[in-house]
Amino acid sequence: MNFAHTDPALKAVVDRWTTGADRKTMNGLLDRLGRDAAGRLSELADIADRNPPVLQQFDKAGDRVDRISYHPAYLELCRAAYNEYGLSAMSHRKGLHGWGSVPPPLAKYLASYVFVQAEFGLACPVSMTDAAARTLRMFGDPAVFSPWIDALTSTDPEHAKTGAMFMTEIQAGTDIACTETRAERDGDGWVLTGKKWFASNPDADVIITLARFPGGQDGSTRGVGMFMVPKTLDSGERNNLTIDRLKDKLGTRSMPSGEVTLDRAHALQVGELERGFRQMAEMVNTSRLSNAMRSSALMRRAVREAVEHSKSRVVFGKRLFDQPLMRATLLPLALDVEASLALVAYSAQCLQAADGGDDQARARIRVLTPIAKHFVCKRARVVTGEAMEVRGGNGYIEEWVDPRLVRDAHLGSIWEGSSNVIALDVLRCLRKFDSHRTVAGAMTDILSAVGPDCEAGAGVLLRRWEELVDEGDRLIAGTDDAAQAASARYSDELARTVMATLLFDLADHGIREGRGYRSLLVANSYLAGLAGKVPSAALGKLDVITDGGDVELDDARDVVAEFLSVAGGHR
Numbered sequence: 001m002n003f004a005h006t007d008p009a010l011k012a013v014v015d016r017w018t019t020g021a022d023r024k025t026m027n028g029l030l031d032r033l034g035r036d037a038a039g040r041l042s043e044l045a046d047i048a049d050r051n052p053p054v055l056q057q058f059d060k061a062g063d064r065v066d067r068i069s070y071h072p073a074y075l076e077l078c079r080a081a082y083n084e085y086g087l088s089a090m091s092h093r094k095g096l097h098g099w100g101s102v103p104p105p106l107a108k109y110l111a112s113y114v115f116v117q118a119e120f121g122l123a124c125p126v127s128m129t130d131a132a133a134r135t136l137r138m139f140g141d142p143a144v145f146s147p148w149i150d151a152l153t154s155t156d157p158e159h160a161k162t163g164a165m166f167m168t169e170i171q172a173g174t175d176i177a178c179t180e181t182r183a184e185r186d187g188d189g190w191v192l193t194g195k196k197w198f199a200s201n202p203d204a205d206v207i208i209t210l211a212r213f214p215g216g217q218d219g220s221t222r223g224v225g226m227f228m229v230p231k232t233l234d235s236g237e238r239n240n241l242t243i244d245r246l247k248d249k250l251g252t253r254s255m256p257s258g259e260v261t262l263d264r265a266h267a268l269q270v271g272e273l274e275r276g277f278r279q280m281a282e283m284v285n286t287s288r289l290s291n292a293m294r295s296s297a298l299m300r301r302a303v304r305e306a307v308e309h310s311k312s313r314v315v316f317g318k319r320l321f322d323q324p325l326m327r328a329t330l331l332p333l334a335l336d337v338e339a340s341l342a343l344v345a346y347s348a349q350c351l352q353a354a355d356g357g358d359d360q361a362r363a364r365i366r367v368l369t370p371i372a373k374h375f376v377c378k379r380a381r382v383v384t385g386e387a388m389e390v391r392g393g394n395g396y397i398e399e400w401v402d403p404r405l406v407r408d409a410h411l412g413s414i415w416e417g418s419s420n421v422i423a424l425d426v427l428r429c430l431r432k433f434d435s436h437r438t439v440a441g442a443m444t445d446i447l448s449a450v451g452p453d454c455e456a457g458a459g460v461l462l463r464r465w466e467e468l469v470d471e472g473d474r475l476i477a478g479t480d481d482a483a484q485a486a487s488a489r490y491s492d493e494l495a496r497t498v499m500a501t502l503l504f505d506l507a508d509h510g511i512r513e514g515r516g517y518r519s520l521l522v523a524n525s526y527l528a529g530l531a532g533k534v535p536s537a538a539l540g541k542l543d544v545i546t547d548g549g550d551v552e553l554d555d556a557r558d559v560v561a562e563f564l565s566v567a568g569g570h571r
Contacts (some may be wrong), residue, residue, distance in 0.1 A: 001038040004031055006548075008546075009219075009338040010110065010341065014030070014508050016463045016509045020419060025098045030098045030114060034114050035120075041118035047549060049053070049404055051071035053068050053071070054068070057242075074255075087123075088126045088153065090130075100163070106348045108348075109290075111299075113294075115343070116297035116298065117298075125163075128165055129164075130286075132206055138288070140271065141272050146232075149156075161205035165207070166199045166208070168199070169194070179194075179212060182194060183211040190269060196213065202259075205232070217310050220307055227276075229262070241263065241265045242260070242261045244257060244258065252408055252410055288372075291373050292372035292376040294412060295376045295412040295413075298409050298411070299340060299379070299409075300341070302333075302387035305387060305400075306391065309331065331525065331529075332534075333387060335545070337383070339502070347368045363435070367430075370422045371426055374419055376412075377412035386538070387405070424487055430472055436472030436473075438520075440469045446505045451504070453553065458459060460527060461497065461504065468512075504518045507519040508520075517552065518556075519556075520544055521544065525559050528563035537558035
């Protein structure tokens, strides 16, 4: 088994967004990681999930140590993620995996997507380490933070450090304006006092956090500054922070989350005090895209497990995979996986362009990230649950991976802002930036450029984008209560339509490159699914959708023809 080789959606994305030497390097990395994830890393993840970390607060002499003990399986996963594959360093370091320069963002997201199919929990500290380095680079004084950035992005286990961001307080999870942690001047630095209620990777070497500063506006995010808190001081002594307890969580059992008290903990200021929340939002936004990527990976693993089981299970003299109702069950799950990965990949390309100074890409990524986080993470809960059910009673047994996938899937829509918070952020983007028009413009450009084989589906989507722009205009023109109540539904409609558009972009690219019509089959099938239709033509080619291969052009066209016929023809 190789998670990369058995994923036709991954191949389509790599073919679309890479060329030449980059494609060869990317495929080499994914081949190696895909084989490792399907074997060694999955086995380690199962063991780590059954053996969660343990907090030792005191040593035998009664001295406070706050030491977290990890199972060797988790430590081996850490070595693979941070050192062997350099997942937290790929956005920062040159020369990794054969790239002469810093690898493109797509490489990090796709490599992480494959890794997460084996282990989800560790991806949180990996992402935060990456994001902490990015934040310090963007906003911190290079003279102060360069050594820290170097350590956060190192693949040398003797030198590397991990990062975390501590935002949540009992009264200030969603509403950062209620942050109570206080910052006080201490010579050239700061000391912080307060309690962080939900802190993942609580023994991180580098902590990015928020605190109120003297003279700052109370009850406002403008009164909250950003600080970096090191676990260990220059003297070698532990900083003044304690881990009060570890959380007993539903999922991500391999990775610790805890409650942390800062008691005049020494800290360094990051950026401008009055812009602390805005700076943290930049860190959170990139983490939200990682959330969507991780949820997409969970869906992929779950669907792969369901497909493999249904092909080996015989019921009433026939393979489960060949049963019409099972095909109808599996089809939308497989399509959701492919569409989600397309959105993550396109967003990664936008992020690269935005970091390169493209203002239009920056405007797109600002709203693509929350809509991806809102839809993909929530959908993962449904997909993993359905896939678990395919295995029947065995799917509920901890010896199989399905329960772990279901548990972990529920965290994606909570991490970095629950779904309602994210939907309100989308609404904020609409009001402040007319983001619905920005995205619609970009998607319309894509659809207008497709070739004749994709025109039928593209025409449906072009009309849908016109409708969504009008709906968005009405949404922000109405009352605030009505807009908030409708924001989640509208966010999901944006996400689905973006994903459908990107699937046609993949299809058009595949056709132009002479790679066949499988991606067109997928795009047309997903479009039919948006209208609530289950096209029989797609059910007949389910093995191509789940496992790869190719179909004739007529097979791909039959799906959309069937859909348009049911929907009332070409309109």
